[in-house]
Amino acid sequence: MTIAVVALAGVFLATYLLLYKLGYIPGLACGTGDCEVVQSSRWAMFLGFPVALWGVLFYAAMFLVASAGSFGALAESLAVGRLLTVISGGGVSFSGWLTYLELAEIHAICRYCVVSAVLVLGLFALSLRDYRLHAAEQGAMGTE
C-alpha cells in the first residue's frame, strides 16, 4: 500500500516536470535557476522523449502494479513483489545515472530530481522489503 501511495506522489511530481518541459507551466518553483538548467539540457531527453515522461511512465507502472498487488487474487502473489523490485531497481539505476549527469556533466542540481531520486530509492527499498517478507511468509506457510 505504501508503495502505491509513494508511486502516486511520484506520478504528480514527474507530471509537473513534464508539463514544464512541454511549456504548459511557465517556470519551475525551484528557488534557484538550476532546475531550468537541468530541464533545458540535452540530457533532459531520452530516446526522443522528455526524461520526465519516462518518469511518469515509471511511477504509473509502479502505482498500477502495487495497487493490483494490494488486494484480491494478486495479493498473495510473489510475482508482483518480484516485478515491483525489478521495475524499481531499474528506476534506481536510471535515477543514479541522471544524478551522475547532474553532478559531472550539467554541473547543476534540480531539487525535483533529487526528490524523485529519493522516492525511487524508497520505492526500491520498500519493494525489496515487501518481497522478502512475502517470500518468508509463504515459506513459513509451506512448512506449517
Next chain:
Amino acid sequence: MGKAARQAKGKKQSNAKPFIGIIIVVTVIGAAALGYALTRSSATATTVDANIPAGPAEGYLIGKADAPVQVSEFADYECPACGVFATLTEPDVRTRLVETGTVAYRFYDFPLPMHKNTWAASNAAACASDQGKFWEMHDLLFATQDRWNGEATSNPRKPLTELARQLGLDLKTWESCFDSKKHYGRIKGNQAEAERRMVQQTPTFIIGNKMLAGSLSFDQFKAWVDSALKSAPKADTKPAEAARKGAEK
C-alpha cells in the same frame, strides 16, 4: 489454507478502505497542485501603466505599428517555455492576429543569467535583422535550441553561423556583425526594459495593459487580445516608441 495465510489475507482486505481513502487524498492534493501550476500564468495577469516611458530599448516589430492592440514579448532564446510558445503558438498569432492587422507584435530580448549562450543567440538575431531576416532567425533559433544552447556547446558561434548560412544571409557581413558585438547595447537595453517593467520570468507578454507571465496557448492569447481590443486600444508601447525615437535624435 493455513492460519497465517488467512490472517494475512484478512488484513489486506481490511486495509482496502483506508488505502482508497489515502489514494483519493493524494490524488486531490496532486491534481490541485498541478491545476494551480497550470493556471498560474493567467492568474498572474497584472495591470501595468501603459504610459511608462521607455529607455533605449528597441523591440523587433512585426505587423502594423499602429495596430489597435500592442503586444510586447520579453523572451530568452534558451528558455524552453519561450521555445514552445515560438514554435506552437506564435505561428497562429502571426497569421490570425498580426497579418490581419489586429496586433503589432514586438519582441524584446531578456537574456537570463543562467543561460550561457543566450546573448550569442540575441546577437545572432540582431545581426540577421540587419539583413532583414530577424524573424526568420528568431524562429530558427527557437526551433533549434538544443543545437546551440549552453548545454550543447560552449562555442555557439559555429552552430549559429550554420543557422545564418541556412537562412541564406550574407555570411561575411553577418560574421563581421556577430564578432563586433555591435548590437549588445540594444540587447542590454531590451534587458533593462524587462527589468524596469518588473518582468519576473520568460516568456512574459504585455498585451494592451495586461502583463502575463508564462507561455500561452493561442486561445488564451486571443482572449487577452480581444479583451485589449475592447478596453484600451493603441495604449501600450506608443510612449515607449516615442521615447526611443527621442533618444535616437
